[in-house]
Structures are given as C-alpha cells and as structure tokens.
Amino acid sequence: MYAVPFDPQHLPRHVGIIMDGNGRWAKKNKLKIALGHRAGTEALRGIIRNSSDIGIQALSLYAFSTENWQRPKAEVDALMGLLLEFFQSEIDELNERNIRILILGEKDELPPEQRLALNRAEIRTFPNTGLRLNIAINYGGRAELTRAARRMAREAVDGLLLPEEINEAAVENHLYTAGMPDVDLLIRTSGEMRLSNFMLWQCAYAEFVFPQKLWPDFTLEDYHACIAQYQSRSRRWGGREAE
Ligand code: FPP
Numbered sequence: 001m002y003a004v005p006f007d008p009q010h011l012p013r014h015v016g017i018i019m020d021g022n023g024r025w026a027k028k029n030k031l032k033i034a035l036g037h038r039a040g041t042e043a044l045r046g047i048i049r050n051s052s053d054i055g056i057q058a059l060s061l062y063a064f065s066t067e068n069w070q071r072p073k074a075e076v077d078a079l080m081g082l083l084l085e086f087f088q089s090e091i092d093e094l095n096e097r098n099i100r101i102l103i104l105g106e107k108d109e110l111p112p113e114q115r116l117a118l119n120r121a122e123i124r125t126f127p128n129t130g131l132r133l134n135i136a137i138n139y140g141g142r143a144e145l146t147r148a149a150r151r152m153a154r155e156a157v158d159g160l161l162l163p164e165e166i167n168e169a170a171v172e173n174h175l176y177t178a179g180m181p182d183v184d185l186l187i188r189t190s191g192e193m194r195l196s197n198f199m200l201w202q203c204a205y206a207e208f209v210f211p212q213k214l215w216p217d218f219t220l221e222d223y224h225a226c227i228a229q230y231q232s233r234s235r236r237w238g239g240r241e242a243e
Pocket residue numbers: 019020021022023024025037038040041044061062063064068082083086135190215
C-alpha cells in the first residue's frame with residue numbers, strides 16, 4: 001500500500017497551484033496545444049479529489065489569467081471549451097463530495113455560456129461545507145486588489161466605511177477569497193519560478209514549491225511530495241524560530 005509521505009495532522013490549509021507546462025507538454029508529445037490543456041485538465045481531476053479526501057480546506061487553481069486573452073484565438077477557444085466541459089461533466093461529482101466552488105476573477109467578461117455554467121456551479125455548491133475549490137478564470141492579482149480598493153471607496157462614499165476603518169482585515173474582506181485562510185503552499189509546475197500575478201495578497205507568507213514536471217505529468221505522488229516539502233520548511237512569518 002502507498003504510504004503518504006506527509007503528516008496528515010499538519011496539512012497546509014490553503015494550497016494554490018499554477019498549472020504550468022501544458023504547452024510544452026503538447027510540443028514534447030507532438031500534439032496540438034489544445035490536447036496539452038486537455039491532458040492538464042485530466043491531471044487536475046485527481047488533484048481536486050485527493051485534496052478533498054485528505055482534508056485540505058481550500059484549493060485555488062490558476063486556470064486563465066487576464067493576460068491569457070493575448071494567446072491565439074484557437075487556444076483561447078480551446079481553453080474556454082475545456083472549462084465549459086469541465087463544469088458540465090464534473091459538477092455532479094464535486095457537489096456530491098460536498099465541494100464548494102468559487103470563481104476568482106471577472107466572470108462578466110467571459111462568453112455567456114461559460115458565465116452561466118460558472119454561476120450555476122457557484123450557486124449549486126454554495127451550501128457545501130467541504131473543500132473550498134477556487135478556480136481563477138479571467139483573474140489577475142492586481143485586478144483583484146484594484147477591485148477591492150474600488151469597492152471600499154464606494155462604501156466610503158456611501159457612508160458605510162470610514163477611511164480609518166480601512167485596515168488589512170477590511171482589504172481581505174473585499175477580496176474574492178474573503179473569509180478563507182491565506183495560501184500556505186503555492187505550487188508552480190514546469191520549473192518556472194514566478195507568481196505571474198496570482199493571489200498576490202493571499203501568498204504574502206506562502207511557502208513556494210517549484211516541481212520540474214510539466215502540469216499534465218504531475219501525479220498525486222508529486223502533489224504529496226510538495227506537501228511533504230512544505231512540512232519540512234520552518235515558517236516564521238517575519239519573527240524568530242522558537243528556541
Ligand atoms: C499554463 O500552461 C496553463 C494554462 C494557461 C491553463 C491551465 C488550464 C488547465 C489545466 C485546464 C483548464 C482548467 C480547468 C479548471 C478545467 P502553458 O500553456 O502556459 O504552458 P507552457 O508554458 O508550457 O506553454
């Protein structure tokens with residue numbers, strides 16, 4: 001039997017994943033880029049299920065950034081198609097697993113069919129109390145912070161928020177992830193070591209792990225190794241280690 005390499009009692013509460021390397025995987029396998037993203041979606045299914053099984057509180061996935069619109073239209077269309085397919089085919093099972101879905105990002109700028117499917121998934125799973133599954137689509141960390149500032153300014157103008165009341169907790173309450181713990185573990189596959197505008201606020205004290213594998217090749221064993229690596233780190237939050 002497979003013995004997990006991590007301590008199940010001290011899991012990261014919130015895991016963020018930048019699923020990088022679908023394009024390189026497709027190229028390596030002499031396949032069209034869309035098939036790389038499809039393979040990436042397959043890898044994702046297992047990671048979501050397992051996160052729910054082992055008791056991770058929140059899992060945030062970077063599926064489509066505000067910058068990804070610059071990619072060739074065929075690739076953007078393929079990604080949008082996969083997103084729709086994912087929500088249509090997975091929603092029943094995710095719901096049965098008590099998983100609550102939240103979309104991070106501006107849904108209003110997405111094609112109508114995708115917008116509808118995402119809204120439905122959020123509404124349907126809203127009462128669920130298990131894994132918080134956050135999927136970042138048309139998302140950017142700076143855009144999220146700008147949105148929070150704009151929302152607080154609006155509340156201040158409306159007399160609902162005093163400038164003196166704007167503190168870190170207030171900013172946090174205006175993020176998509178309001179009420180969730182910060183990201184403890186941030187994984188970016190494919191060897192790239194960048195945050196690429198992902199959850200800038202929430203990753204302030206995250207531990208970063210950068211596996212070399214391309215996302216479609218990333219397995220549950222790789223995921224567990226990342227959790228074990230996280231557990232081997234000493235987290236000080238700017239303070240000193242206890243003597
Ligand atoms: C980065 O690989 C990956 C993306 C831009 C998209 C990630 C999307 C998925 C895994 C599938 C859809 C998601 C859901 C939630 C169904 P890249 O294309 O930048 O890789 P490269 O750097 O090798 O070109």
